[in-house]
Amino acid sequence: MKKPRWKPFPHDQAPFEYEAAGLKKHWPRLHQGDCEPFPSPDWVVKALAASSAAKKSAGKLAGDPDGLGQALQQAWRLYHRGDFKDAADQGLKLGLLGFTVANKAAAMQATYLEPDGEAGLALFQAAAERAEELAQALPGYANAHYLDAYSLGRYSQGISVLKALAQGLGSRVKGSLDATLKLAPKHAEAHSALGTWHAEIVDKVGGLVAAVTYGASKDKALSHYRKALELHPKSAIARVEYARGLLMLQPSKVAEAKKLLQDAAKLKPADAMEKLDQELAKARLEEL
Numbered sequence: 001m002k003k004p005r006w007k008p009f010p011h012d013q014a015p016f017e018y019e020a021a022g023l024k025k026h027w028p029r030l031h032q033g034d035c036e037p038f039p040s041p042d043w044v045v046k047a048l049a050a051s052s053a054a055k056k057s058a059g060k061l062a063g064d065p066d067g068l069g070q071a072l073q074q075a076w077r078l079y080h081r082g083d084f085k086d087a088a089d090q091g092l093k094l095g096l097l098g099f100t101v102a103n104k105a106a107a108m109q110a111t112y113l114e115p116d117g118e119a120g121l122a123l124f125q126a127a128a129e130r131a132e133e134l135a136q137a138l139p140g141y142a143n144a145h146y147l148d149a150y151s152l153g154r155y156s157q158g159i160s161v162l163k164a165l166a167q168g169l170g171s172r173v174k175g176s177l178d179a180t181l182k183l184a185p186k187h188a189e190a191h192s193a194l195g196t197w198h199a200e201i202v203d204k205v206g207g208l209v210a211a212v213t214y215g216a217s218k219d220k221a222l223s224h225y226r227k228a229l230e231l232h233p234k235s236a237i238a239r240v241e242y243a244r245g246l247l248m249l250q251p252s253k254v255a256e257a258k259k260l261l262q263d264a265a266k267l268k269p270a271d272a273m274e275k276l277d278q279e280l281a282k283a284r285l286e287e288l
Contacts, residue, residue, distance in 0.1 A: 004119040006109060009082030009272050011279075016081045016271045023073055023080075029270050030080060033232045035184040036100065036143055039072035041065040047097055053137040057095030068094065075101045082272030084109040099134045103127040103147040104273075111154060112276040124155040135176075142184035149176035149193055161200045170214060173197060188232035192241045195224035199245035218249045236277040239264035240284060254288060261285045 018026055027038045037043050044065040048055040061068040071094055078087035084105040091102030110123035131148035138144055153173050156164030164170060174197055180190040198221035202210040210216040225242040232238055243257035243264075264281035267274070 006085040007113045013081045033189045035187050041069040044069045051137040054096040079105050080271040099130045100143050121158050124151045127151040142180050145176045145179040149173045161204050188228045191224045191228035195221045199248045203248040236264040
C-alpha cells in the first residue's frame with residue numbers, strides 16, 4: 001500500500017494550544033468523548049506495573065515516570081493542535097503507552113486529511129495492529145480496545161462493509177466496542193461507533209438478516225446514538241454519526257438529520273479533531 005502523505009492540518013491552530021498546565025486543566029473537556037486518563041506520573045507507574053511488555057517497550061523512560069508522563073503529555077499537545085504526524089511519531093517513540101495517542105493521530109489523519117484512499121487504509125491497518133497489541137498487554141485499558149474498533153471500522157468502510165463482514169471484521173469491531181463499554185460505560189465515542197455498527201449492518205443486509213445473523217437492529221443503533229449525545233452534548237461527531245445513521249435507517253428523517261448537522265456546525269471546537277468534525281458537519285449539510 002502507498003505511504004501516507006501526512007497532509008498538514010488546514011485550519012488555524014492557535015485556539016488549540018494547550019501549553020504547560022493548560023493541558024491538564026482542559027483535559028476533562030478534551031477527553032469527554034473517549035474517557036482517556038490524564039498521563040500523570042502516577043498513571044504511568046500503574047500502567048507500567050500492570051504490563052511487563054509496556055515497561056520493556058518504554059526503554060530507559062520506564063525508570064523515569066515523570067519524564068515518560070511529560071513526554072506523553074507533549075504528544076497529546078501535538079495531537080490536540082493538529083500536528084498529527086508529529087504526535088504519532090512522538091507516541092511511537094514511547095513504546096506501548098504511546099500507542100493510543102499515535103493511533104488516534106493516525107486515525108484522524110486517515111479519516112480527514114489523507115487524500116489517497118490506499119494510504120488511508122494503511123494508516124488504519126497499522127493503528128489497528130498496534131491497538132490489538134496494546135489491548136493484549138493492557139486488557140483493562142479501554143482505549144486500546146476502542147481504537148482497535150475505530151481503526152478497523154473505518155478500514156471496513158473503506159473496503160466496503162459487506163466485504164469486511166465476509167472477512168469477519170464485523171465481529172472483531174463489535175467485540176472491541178463491547179470491551180470498551182464494559183471498561184468505560186461513559187465512553188461517548190464508543191457509543192457512537194456502536195450505533196454506526198448497527199446502522200451499517202441493517203442498511204447493508206436488511207433488518208431480518210442483521211438481527212438473526214449479527215444481532216444488529218435499528219432500535220439499538222438509535223439508542224447508542226442518543227446515549228453518545230447524552231454523555232457528550234458538545235460533540236459534533238456524535239451528531240454527524242447520528243445524522244448519517246438516521247438517514248440510513250429512516251431515509252424520510254431528512255429534517256431531523258439536518259437539525260443534528262446544523263447544531264454540530266454551531267459548536268465551538270475544543271481541538272483540531274473537533275474542528276475537523278465540525279467541518280464535516282458543514283460539508284454533509286451542503287449535500288442534503
